[in-house]
Amino acid sequence: MKKIAMVFVLSLYATSALAKVNVVATLPFIGSLAKEIGGDRIDITVLIKSNQDPHFVEAKPSMILAVRKADILIYNGLDLEIGYLPVLIESSKNPAIQPGKAGNLDCSRYVAPIERLPSADRSMGDVHPLGNPHYIYSPKNIFRVAEGITEVLSAVDSVNAVFYMESFAAFKERFNKKQAEWGKGQLKEKKFIAYHNMFSYLSSEFGFQIKGYIEAKPGIPPSAGHIEGLIEAMKRERPDAIIITPDAGRKETEFLTQKTGVKTIILPRDVGSTPAAKDWFSLMDEILSLLQ
Amino acid sequence: MRITALLCLLFLLIPFSKSWGDDMEQRIQALENASNIQTETIEEQQKAIEELKKGSDTEKQKSAGVTGLFGSASLANPNISLIVDTFFYSSNHNDGELEARSIPGFTNAGIEKRNGFNLESAELFIYAPVDPYFNLYATIPVTEDGAEVEEAYFITTALPKGAQVKGGKFKSGFGRINSQHPHAWDFADAPLAYRGFTGEEGIIEKGVQLTYLPELPFYTQLGAEALQGDNNLLFGQDAKSGAHTFSAFAKASFDMGDYSTILFGPSVVVGKARNSSIADDREFAGDTTLYDLEFTYKWKPSKARSFTLQSEYLLRSQDGNLTDTVSSTADTLKRTQDGVYLQGIYQIGRCRVGARFDRMEVFRDDYRLSGADQDFGERPWRATGSVEYNLSEFSRIRVQYNHDRSGRDGVTNNEVLVQLIFGIGAHSAHPF
Numbered sequence: 180m181k182k183i184a185m186v187f188v189l190s191l192y193a194t195s196a197l198a199k200v201n202v203v204a205t206l207p208f209i210g211s212l213a214k215e216i217g218g219d220r221i222d223i224t225v226l227i228k229s230n231q232d233p234h235f236v237e238a239k240p241s242m243i244l245a246v247r248k249a250d251i252l253i254y255n256g257l258d259l260e261i262g263y264l265p266v267l268i269e270s271s272k273n274p275a276i277q278p279g280k281a282g283n284l285d286c287s288r289y290v291a292p293i294e295r296l297p298s299a300d301r302s303m304g305d306v307h308p309l310g311n312p313h314y315i316y317s318p319k320n321i322f323r324v325a326e327g328i329t330e331v332l333s334a335v336d337s338v339n340a341v342f343y344m345e346s347f348a349a350f351k352e353r354f355n356k357k358q359a360e361w362g363k364g365q366l367k368e369k370k371f372i373a374y375h376n377m378f379s380y381l382s383s384e385f386g387f388q389i390k391g392y393i394e395a396k397p398g399i400p401p402s403a404g405h406i407e408g409l410i411e412a413m414k415r416e417r418p419d420a421i422i423i424t425p426d427a428g429r430k431e432t433e434f435l436t437q438k439t440g441v442k443t444i445i446l447p448r449d450v451g452s453t454p455a456a457k458d459w460f461s462l463m464d465e466i467l468s469l470l471q
Numbered sequence: 472m473r474i475t476a477l478l479c480l481l482f483l484l485i486p487f488s489k490s491w492g493d494d495m496e497q498r499i500q501a502l503e504n505a506s507n508i509q510t511e512t513i514e515e516q517q518k519a520i521e522e523l524k525k526g527s528d529t530e531k532q533k534s535a536g537v538t539g540l541f542g543s544a545s546l547a548n549p550n551i552s553l554i555v556d557t558f559f560y561s562s563n564h565n566d567g568e569l570e571a572r573s574i575p576g577f578t579n580a581g582i583e584k585r586n587g588f589n590l591e592s593a594e595l596f597i598y599a600p601v602d603p604y605f606n607l608y609a610t611i612p613v614t615e616d617g618a619e620v621e622e623a624y625f626i627t628t629a630l631p632k633g634a635q636v637k638g639g640k641f642k643s644g645f646g647r648i649n650s651q652h653p654h655a656w657d658f659a660d661a662p663l664a665y666r667g668f669t670g671e672e673g674i675i676e677k678g679v680q681l682t683y684l685p686e687l688p689f690y691t692q693l694g695a696e697a698l699q700g701d702n703n704l705l706f707g708q709d710a711k712s713g714a715h716t717f718s719a720f721a722k723a724s725f726d727m728g729d730y731s732t733i734l735f736g737p738s739v740v741v742g743k744a745r746n747s748s749i750a751d752d753r754e755f756a757g758d759t760t761l762y763d764l765e766f767t768y769k770w771k772p773s774k775a776r777s778f779t780l781q782s783e784y785l786l787r788s789q790d791g792n793l794t795d796t797v798s799s800t801a802d803t804l805k806r807t808q809d810g811v812y813l814q815g816i817y818q819i820g821r822c823r824v825g826a827r828f829d830r831m832e833v834f835r836d837d838y839r840l841s842g843a844d845q846d847f848g849e850r851p852w853r854a855t856g857s858v859e860y861n862l863s864e865f866s867r868i869r870v871q872y873n874h875d876r877s878g879r880d881g882v883t884n885n886e887v888l889v890q891l892i893f894g895i896g897a898h899s900a901h902p903f
Binding site (some may be wrong): 241277304398431 | 600603626629630631632633634635638682686687689690692722724725726729732735741746756770771772773774798821863864898901902903
């Protein structure tokens with residue numbers, strides 16, 4: 180009897196050791212970072228498609244189910260997912276990923292946000308008082324996020340902690356190599372016009388300038404008057420290009436290109452937006468080479 | 472009076488009391504002293520401010536880790552939003568006719584809208600986590616008649632995986648539209664079936680709800696509720712002492728590809744009834760059962776384009792006595808009636824176009840008073856068209872037209888609504 184019990188307990192232990200950690204990530208780049216660290220020890224579900232605007236996502240029942248099954252929920256934070264994530268977390272009925280629990284990983288905890296607007300109101304458009312949430316394009320911050328993911332994975336799945344640490348060491352090596360490579364790019368003199376205010380981290384880290392936005396205010400589509408003013412400004416400033424992501428601003432940029440002769444660069448929004456952007460590193464590779 | 476006179480006298484005497492030169496010198500001296508003290512205080516204050524600034528900078532660095540999930544810190548204040556729902560209404564009926572326009576055989580409640588400008592409500596929505604175990608919500612619509620606690624409930628967050636309890640006063644999980652807030656509806660008014668079976672507001676009850684989300688390959692939610700049974704069309708406050716209503720519902724959902732989702736499921740609510748909402752001067756006492764089948768299909772290939780097709784079929788059956796409150800004579804009443812709505816919404820950019828069709832007594836129209844079948848005239852129906860423009864996530868303008876034949880008298884109520892909905896405060900969610 181005792182033996183059977185022992186075997187039973189051991190087999191339970193074995194299955195728990197073998198069971199993969201179920202990770203749910205809101206955005207593709209977060210899933211990609213978790214994959215870098217978690218490798219084959221984790222199962223990843225990414226909720227949002229790479230061509231979706233994370234501001235305008237609805238809490239689909241399938242997402243609720245995915246969060247229900249999660250051991251760890253990893254998200255961008257800084258209000259980017261405010262429209263649907265609170266609903267997902269509550270409706271999931273999953274105590275492990277509630278705010279304050281180890282399984283709730285807000286990546287912005289590891290980020291130094293820029294453009295904080297403590298006294299913002301909505302007449303300013305879709306602003307984010309806690310800071311610009313688009314740190315996806317910020318190597319400095321992404322490095323810290325990867326470190327944070329390593330910490331949380333190691334804490335939740337301590338059996339594989341060593342594996343996660345080793346993955347992070349490999350990530351660090353690759354990161355340093357890439358940073359050196361990216362630093363050689365010649366972006367310092369460049370000036371761009373962007374559709375939405377999502378490249379501030381990129382411009383501050385790589386030294387280029389964003390001279391204006393096509394959106395009148397964040398999240399508010401431009402009026403004819405705003406576009407006209409922008410055309411004047413572009414004629415004056417002669418920016419190198421207009422930068423947009425595939426999901427917004429195509430029509431407006433076509434018109435602006437026609438009027439001013441300034442070319443448009445379509446940057447991949449997230450991992451998986453283009454075939455080349457397979458993970459976060461190749462996403463950055465592609466963005467930086469397109470901006471050259 | 473005497474004191475005032477004395478004071479006046481004193482003031483008049485002051486200039487003569489001292490020699491002017493002495494006075495001036497003394498005064499200048501005093502002013503200098505005062506200004507010296509002031510500069511010192513200012514310097515001290517500046518120092519203090521700088522120290523505070525230093526402190527707040529380090530504070531800032533620390534608080535960079537604040538979660539953005541529920542907006543900014545909600546410790547000191549819960550998340551609060553205010554939604555103002557106001558509309559202009561025009562009908563070919565005057566206000567008196569509207570008030571009398573019930574749905575015979577279903578409800579004696581007329582139309583509460585008035586020709587001209589209307590204020591639906593200014594609705595306060597308050598929520599925040601209580602502690603690591605509960606979230607708390609309250610919906611307080613303030614109308615011209617006063618404030619009302621429409622909802623006030625907790626939701627558990629720490630029960631074992633998949634289980635959740637909701638308690639307090641809340642919108643029942645029965646059906647699809649029932650649990651949605653009116654300002655989130657795709658049209659300015661509730662479907663006819665809801666008006667006829669539950670009342671425009673739906674089933675909002677005090678009680679407790681248990682839901683379970685099993686770990687299956689597809690989304691399935693199971694729920695059961697024990698409710699007080701205050702709904703004045705289905706049940707009634709005085710039907711029985713104690714809670715006298717129970718509901719159960721199931722919802723399942725699949726994704727079909729990346730962009731399409733379907734959601735469907737049955738619901739039922741049963742309870743004891745005693746109310747005067749069937750017809751004027753009649754009180755009904757007996758048992759009520761209401762069934763619901765819901766179906767929603769949503770296609771959303773991008774943020775700028777979507778299509779939603781939604782339908783609910785409701786079947787209500789009641790068995791009991793209908794008493795004439797004037798003559799005190801009673802009849803047995805057995806009625807089983809149904810209703811359905813089908814609506815579609817097409818969104819392109821910031822614009823949404825909608826169409827809806829309502830029909831009552833689709834398959835069942837039994838209404839037997841002491842065994843004799845009653846005929847109330849043509850089957851109620853209504854056709855609706857709407858155009859919506861959303862300037863942002865927080866402001867909505869809607870124009871809606873109803874061709875309403877629910878009066879059963881062959882007379883059409885042509886209604887036009889121009890509705891404005893604004894929301895300020897905490898960011899509202901985008902539920903499916």
